[in-house]
Amino acid sequence: MNHINRYTIILFLSLLFLASCEQESISTTVSQTAVLTGYLHAGQSCDSIHIIQSISYGDEDSIVSLDNLYVTINDGSNTFELTTEGEGYYQNTNLLIQSGESYTIQFEHNDEMVSATTFIPWKKDATISDTIIKMEKIEAGTFPPIGENVAEAIEISWDNSEGDYYYVVVHNIENDPEYINDFFANQDGFFRNFRFTSEPQISDYYNIDPNREIRQFGTHRVIIFRVNPEYAALYNVSEASSLSITEPPSNVINGLGILTGIASDTLYFEVQKE
Secondary structure: OOOOOHHHHHHHHHHHHHHHHOOOOOOOOOOOOEEEEEEEEOOOEEEEEEEEEOOOOOOOOOOEEOOOOOEEEEOOOOEEEEEEEEOOEEEEEEEEOOOOOEEEEEEEEOOEEEEEEEEOOOOOOOEEOOOEEEEOOEOOOOOOOOHHHOOOOEEEEOOOOOOOEEEEEEEEOOOOOOEOEHHHHHHHOOOOOOEEEOOOEEOOEEEEOHHHHOOEOEEEEEEEEEEOHHHHHHHHHHOOOHHHOOOOOOOEEOOEEEEEEEEEEEEEEEEEEO
């Protein structure tokens, strides 16, 4: 799941847990709580399960990977064992995640059974208003176009009659991308692939504004993710101040973290030089 910053979410969950314990004792609080982060992506193998032990105060080795656990996943009919890959990662590449199914992961830690369950949503086919747009090259020292010369928004739309959460990732996939505006090339460093991610929200469309959200010419991949409420809740809390948080969002029993189901559709568009 390269589109999701797993390391950021893992660290964030651990820091949230510490924030909830801080009022008790900053110097002595020690946590041996398991933190599970798992993303089950419809149509892909089960390869994104990470299990650690949450941070403890006063310990330089603040994040401890939980390796060699007996971790299983059940789809309601069959149980599959996950193999340890080291550094807290577990997977079963032979297990293909199916939309419309519920999955439960469980393992024993500190004499308690830790478990989490999630439902895998169905993919919704998305449409795109334009597959080719043209934009002017903006040389150093010149100004961006205004008025009629400004590129129109690209609308991505899908059916969301269920009222679910969606977010969109746009990524330039060229090997050697050229910047539209040389100003950003000097800021970002040449030939970095530009990408952005929208916030999860209950919506049936997203408008990509090329003048603000596109920085490079070439082919762009658009991935429309349909996610469960637990993912959106974690994202929303991460945008808030940790000082106001007393308990991190979690759907893990006898632990912390999230196990969440994801489905996605992929589209492409081309940005050409005018």
